[in-house]
Amino acid sequence: MHFITKTAKVKFINKTELKEFLDSKVEQYNNPKFIESDPIQIPHRFSKKEDIEITAFLTATIAWGNRKSIINNASKMMDLLDNSPYDFVLNHNESDLEPLLQFVHRTFNGTDLITFVKALKHIYNNHGGLETVFRKTAKNESLQIAISQFKTHFFEIEHLPRTQKHVSDPLKNSAAKRINMYLRWMVRNDNTGVDFGIWNNISPSQLSCPLDVHSGNVARKLGLLTRKQNDAKALFELDTNLRKLDPKDPVKYDFALFGLGVFESF
The missing domain is CATH 1.10.1670 (Endonuclease Iii, domain 2)
Incomplete structure (x- = not known):
């Protein structure tokens, strides 16, 4: 070659x-210098496990296009969630969701963000949280089936059909770049402080x-x-x-x- x-x-x-x-x-x-120009810097602002995994999931969701724009809009998203994403997800009321309507990143808009917040609440209240819902279905050498099953659980709540496109499905021939990146962040412990490695029940060997x-x-x-x-x-x-x-x-x-x-x- x-x-x-x-x-x-x-x-x-x-x-x-x-x-x-x-x-x-x-x-x-x-190495840590990578963080300075990468969207992974947004979840690195948090220390609580649930804040990290929610922030990382939402940041990865909008991680397409210009990286500066991704970072700026992910920061705006955290501001809208009062920079306490886990507390916001679990304890928001309908009036708390209204300001989220102003959010937009390319085709991901405020209505999508509100749906994601409600879906995340559903995941934590009914499926044991983000790590648990992936761990329960991580049965193969690859996590691609688990991603597809996660999408099914995520959209068990009422939602507009258009919002489904923001969670890819590998079983429909998608490479699922953003959610595979998210899983890398959560599962892989690189001992350098870039990837978080806070999900200990899924093997890095299963990542894509x-x-x-x-x-x-x-x-x-x-x-x-x-x-x-x-x-x-x-x-x-x-x-x-x-x-x-x-x-x-x-x-x-x-x-x-x-x-x-x-x-x-x-």
């Missing part, structure tokens, strides 16, 4: 050298790479992905190859693929 970087000409790589190259990129990007334009393009250049579409089938192919490189922590390579794509224009 051959690849080109900013600092190197065409170079031959075997599997061992590819792993060494990607491991070095993980070390380069999986948040597949987007950047990670997909880099993965194809490195021979980790051949499928052209960024869909569930592509995610399965990428996951399979990343698990060969590190069966216990395959999604650590998200830092390498994302960093190479965004910061190095690989």
